[in-house]
Amino acid sequence: MNHFETSLDLRKGADPELVERIEAALDTITKRTAGGSWGPYPRTSDEILGRAEPPRPIRDDKSGLWGYVGAVPPRYAQAQPFADGLAWVRRPESQTWELIDLSGATVIDASSGYLAAERFAEGLAWVSRDEAGGWYAIDRQNRLIIPGGFDDAKAFHHGLALVQRGGWGVIDRHGRVVVQPRYRAFVTPLVSGGPIEGFTDEGLAVVDAGDRFGVVDRGGQVIVPAEHAAVVIHPVAFLVGDQFGLWGALDRKGKPLVELKYKEQAEVVEQIERRLTDGRPVL
Structure with a gap:
């Protein structure tokens, strides 16, 4: 039985x-x-919530200016895609960016002096008045939310943003440091695809310490020390590789799970499945 x-x-x-x-x-x-083929096709949050797609930027061949399909006529030298219902645009006569809403109305005008601006995400956007860096975060009312003048910064995702000050680290929406800026990159390879920049949806990121890789979580805790030649995130484990091209695996607590002796990642995945499944569902 x-x-x-x-x-x-x-x-x-x-x-x-x-x-x-x-x-x-x-x-x-x-x-x-x-075979990984079960389940619904991946959908964006807009599809799930039934929201219409925002108008796309389009360039008018005659004038060379940019507008938005069916929404805003071509009058900009540059136009970014809409995000959070807002888009950064730059007029031909200006060197600085302004922010518009879906109707084309100005939300933040060019007098703010932003020489660079990144898309809004989770209500915040990174802007700079310095061509060489100096990034800080504002909200849609143009209020300063996160000062600091970072060398570079990425859009917020699940309340966290990657920031660079020498090395790369992580801050939260209040500007508090979650991961100290000491890594070369946060680029996270996945068994199912990728790599992705930053954290997975479950809050894990592969960090590049220069010549070795490890894993941190969204709370800043080191799960896997940066001592491996390669790390790939599996749904229930971490695949790790050495300098000789051999692969093994650690469990989600960073403890050895599969011996480091396999030449292919697929062999390690097979070993993980053998260890962690019963071959048949148990009700």
Whole structure:
């Protein structure tokens, strides 16, 4: 008797026909998920919430100016895509950027003197009056939210932003340092694809310490010390590689899970699945 049958038979009055139907359904799910093809297609937050796509920037061939399809006529020398319902644009007669809403109305005018501006995300945008850096964050009312003059900065995601001051680190929406800026990069390879810049949705990031890689979480805790030649995030583990091209795996606490001896990542993934699954779902 397998685990599935045992778990069901423990329930008094189990219907044998129901048991058989559930078992067949779970077997089907097991086969489908093994290839990673089960489930709905990936959708953006706009699709899920039923929001219409914002108008796209478009260049008028005759004037050479930029506008937005069906929303704002071509009158800008440069135009960024809309994000959070706002877009940065620059007029031909100005060297600085202004912010407009979906109707084309000015939200922040060019007199603010921003020589560089990045898209809004989670209500904040990075701007600079210095061509060589000096990034700080403002809100849509043009209020200074995060000072600091960083060398570079990336858009906020899940309340965190990558910032550079010498090395790369992480701050939260209040400007508090979550990860000290001491890494060369936050670029996170995934078994399922990637790499992505910064943290995964579950709050893990692969950090580049120069010649070695490790993993930190969104709270700044080091999960895997930066002592590996390569690290790839698996849904339930971390694949790690050495300087000789061999691969193994650590569990989510950073403890050894699969011996570092395999030539291919796929072999390690297979070993992880053998260790962490029973080969059949248990109800």
